[in-house]
Amino acid sequence: MSSQKVSSKNKAVDAARKKIQSNRTEDFNASEIAAAIVEGKREELAKAITLIESEKPSDRPLAQELLKAVKDLSSGKETLRIGITGIPGVGKSTFIERLGLDMINDGDRVAVLAIDPSSKKTGGSILGDKTRMDELAVHNAAFVRPSPAAAALGGVARATMEAIILCEAAGYNKIIIETVGVGQSETSVREMVDVFTLLLIGGAGDEIQGIKRGIVEMADLIVVHKADGDRIDTCIKTAQSYSNSIHLSPIPDGG
Template sequence: MNTADMAQRIVAGERRALARAITLVESSRSDHRAQSQDLLDHLGSLAPDRQALRIGLSGTPGVGKSSFIESFGLMLTGQGLKVAVLAVDPSSARSGGSILGDKTRMEELSRDRNAFIRPSPSQTELGGVARRSREAVALCEAAGFDVILIETVGVGQSETTVAEMSDLFILLMAPAGGDELQGVKRGIMEIADMILVNKADGALKDVATRTCADYSGALRLMRKRVYDPEGFPKACTVSAWEGHGLTEAWADMQALAEWRKTEGHWTHRRSNQARHWFEEEVRQALLARLTEDPAVRAQMQGFSAEVAGGQLSASAAAQNMLKLLS
């Protein structure tokens, strides 16, 4: 594979090359990992200044994430913006397979010439995103997209990794979701830049308004963050079905992003994210040694057998294993 040629095609906006590149970076084969790194290096030299607004989206199952993304994405493309959607689909714990059917739920957006939708399996990764979603984001930026929407598999205490690869983190909630607030607790609330109460239409409109007020009160109890202007984080109501509130939500997102750029928080945040992913790559490489190196794998299996047989405690076995690796 000629990665230099692929990089030039991506920078030129060729969608097929972008799709192939994402497939390449998602591969776990060692030769593909080397090629994907070479590709990213080429893109870094060809399009070093291309940046998109990265928006992470999460929410409880059934809250309407896909419907919101389609309505929101169509509004953005209608303004002449190029939108990429990276949708992470949950993988089966038994078979490891994923349905990857997000395009079928975004029929209009998937046909839009200014939109690109790419579903990816979460595989065994926690955090609501795929392991290589960060590299897919870099590819979409190099391809010239203005806005990148990163949809997580769902919401919970672990679905916070998306905040480490996005500029804004949006939490979608359903009307009458007071109990859901208790379920997600502070882990997800503390990193949300905006809470959007979806389905604020029809019979649920008044309920959504009251729910939004509840979330607004909860957000005021949170400790003030230095990278937020006055009034953020905030809660708003939207209707993906009718399109209400989308323009206002987009205006708030732009205002928040612009303020962070002006105050220097944008660059600082991206620097911290780069540091986080460097450390994560080191951790993943160290874990990979446990299975890739035959000698290390044999030692690991030996300690595992002793722990299973009650001859050695789990903590003692872990310490012995770490001593062998040092």
């Protein structure tokens, strides 16, 4: 392909991208979208989260207008926010799908905000968590939204708090936040949730290491995951080890 054709193709792609971005905000009526969210329409909820996650300065006034409209219309019903953290490979997505389906069986509506890691080089994100919750993601009583962490620290995305507010307004009474899962820096989510849960794998580190790095002390629940097959004994020992170590840890703020 000649350089002239490549240049023309790139210009066409850029023009199409700009048109899509322009149409997204020009056709966006905050009051109408807010009303649709409160009615529980998932497509509009997804559109709203895309707006609040936008890094374009020109989108911020519209995002703020939308959040205000949603707060004015929402019922303020009681909800439960649950944060799930743990190292990559611990099985957070699998655990969340099972937990979410059990909640739905109990009559709840469940929203999952899954934060995926972003490339430090490109800023891109695979957003693969949703593909590991295939049953939950298509359930009528669930909303699963993957979001890139981008440059945000603390295990959450920049607009996670706003996304929680939107999901609650849409009638989801159980909100689950899955953190990036990069290790011990994921503490911001604890300030956003009612229950902060740490997932562990049997035999993956001793309790002293956990205490030194701080995340164990902040957890409201510690779950030793993947306790099946020939891993049961190892998982039981890990649970006992962490149970003993908790007695040596300071009590988290608020009890």
